[in-house]
Amino acid sequence: MKDKSKILVLENPTGKVKKVEEMANVEEKVEELIARKESKVEEIKETEEMSKAFAAVGRVRKEVDKLSERVAAIEVAVNSGTKIAAEEFDVSAELLMRELLKLDGIEAEGEAKLQRKAEVRRVQGCHETLDKLKTRNSNPFHDSNKAASVTTKWETFDSGMGSSTAPPPQPMSSSTKVTEEWEKFD
Secondary structure, three states: OOOOOOOOOOOOOHHHHHHHHHHHHHHHHHHHHHHHHHHHHHHHHHHHHHHHHHHHHHHHHHHHHHHHHHHHHHHHHHHHOOOHHHHHHHHHHHHHHHHHHHHOOOOOHHHHHHHHHHHHHHHHHHHHHHHHHHHHHHHOOOOOOOOOOOOOOOOOOOOOOOOOOOOOOOOOOOOOOOOOOOOOOO
């Protein structure tokens, strides 16, 4: 090299490609990490929501257990012939309906949804039992030994309505003349 010579510095193009590839790899890794963290956050949220749903269904289940025992006690009383006040049936039915509304307000997915559905069916079953007991309680002859038998004899009429055969001909008055001469058209 001589005085006042100029030096030209060139960059190796393959090195530049490597740097760009490294930057792209770093960006991909950052995006993967962000995606993983977001999915973990989603999982945590879903787990929290499911936990809340399980807890809500559990609270309702405890209340339904108490109401189920109440319905069972009413059933024992009705079966033994004890007359129960209609208000007792109405109050029990109202309490069951409130629990059903609570269950309806629970948003759940997966296993929590299945538990909620099972609890809804349980409440509906208790309500149906309560309705049957109320009917039996209001019927003074719910015991089959004391029941009065009522039979009905239905009278039948031969009007020809709804049947495939015509009714038998009725006697005609004297002013009517029956002929079998039919007019034919081409």
